[in-house]
Ligand code: UDP
């Protein structure tokens with residue numbers, strides 16, 4: 001059977017949300033009147049989500065479960081969704097119902113008008129801590145400034161993509177991934193639609209600060225050399241200061257002044273430059289580590305159970 005829509009939902013310990021997700025997605029997709037599938041990617045859940053996904057798939061043949069062998073992370077789960085999706089249009093949605101499935105109707109309309117990527121822009125966000133709101137806002141703006149790809153502001157992974165776009169993304173097998181950046185990078189005819197991001201339906205966020213931070217580093221290193229250029233910038237600035245300071249110091253020395261001499265000045269200069277050098281080394285390390293991961297070329301994910309056929 002020809003599938004028109006593939007909905008991808010990454011699942012990490014979402015037992016409280018699964019049946020409601022299934023119910024709301026089914027309702028919305030049935031109203032569109034075309035064949036669809038729901039790909040539930042179980043990202044190594046440790047609660048009863050895995051069994052629930054299997055149960056749901058038994059009852060509803062439109063559900064296709066992809067069960068990972070362990071937790072690989074949200075971005076990788078999305079990637080597996082792309083790999084298994086068969087539809088002409090592919091939608092990524094969070095399992096916690098923060099992204100309202102009802103918006104897919106509007107996305108599908110834009111797609112029918114000829115847009116190849118329809119992304120959802122968060123106009124308002126409900127039920128999130130000021131810390132999350134603030135770091136998220138800062139993150140989107142920082143990424144926008146320093147990356148070479150113009151990734152729309154306040155936009156998550158919730159989007160509909162045409163088959164053409166998904167086929168491009170499937171070829172991009174980079175290990176450290178930032179899916180929304182990859183989708184912007186691919187180009188095509190893109191449009192945003194605004195929505196109000198709801199609070200999490202149930203359960204706790206699966207994105208602790210550590211994971212958010214890693215995602216931010218992936219976004220920056222994956223789409224720009226800016227951090228590496230910062231090192232060059234620091235090099236020029238400190239070399240410039242040193243060159244300017246040289247004649248001043250020689251002059252002061254010759255005229256017998258005692259200004260600028262002493263241990264504290266030397267120590268500070270050494271500490272400052274040592275610090276800058278270590279930071280630059282660390283930045284270099286981030287890129288080299290990524291190169292190493294690419295060279296190893298391990299599979300992006302391991303599935304315990306893939307969907308039938
Ligand atoms: N998720 C995942 N693997 C992870 C962390 C999260 O598949 O390691 C899924 C999670 O189940 C949810 C989506 O990614 O469907 C977004 O996670 P969450 O709602 O916790 O993030 P937040 O909305 O708080 O940023």
Ligand code: MG
Pocket residue numbers: 094096098200205
């Ligand atoms: Mg969420």
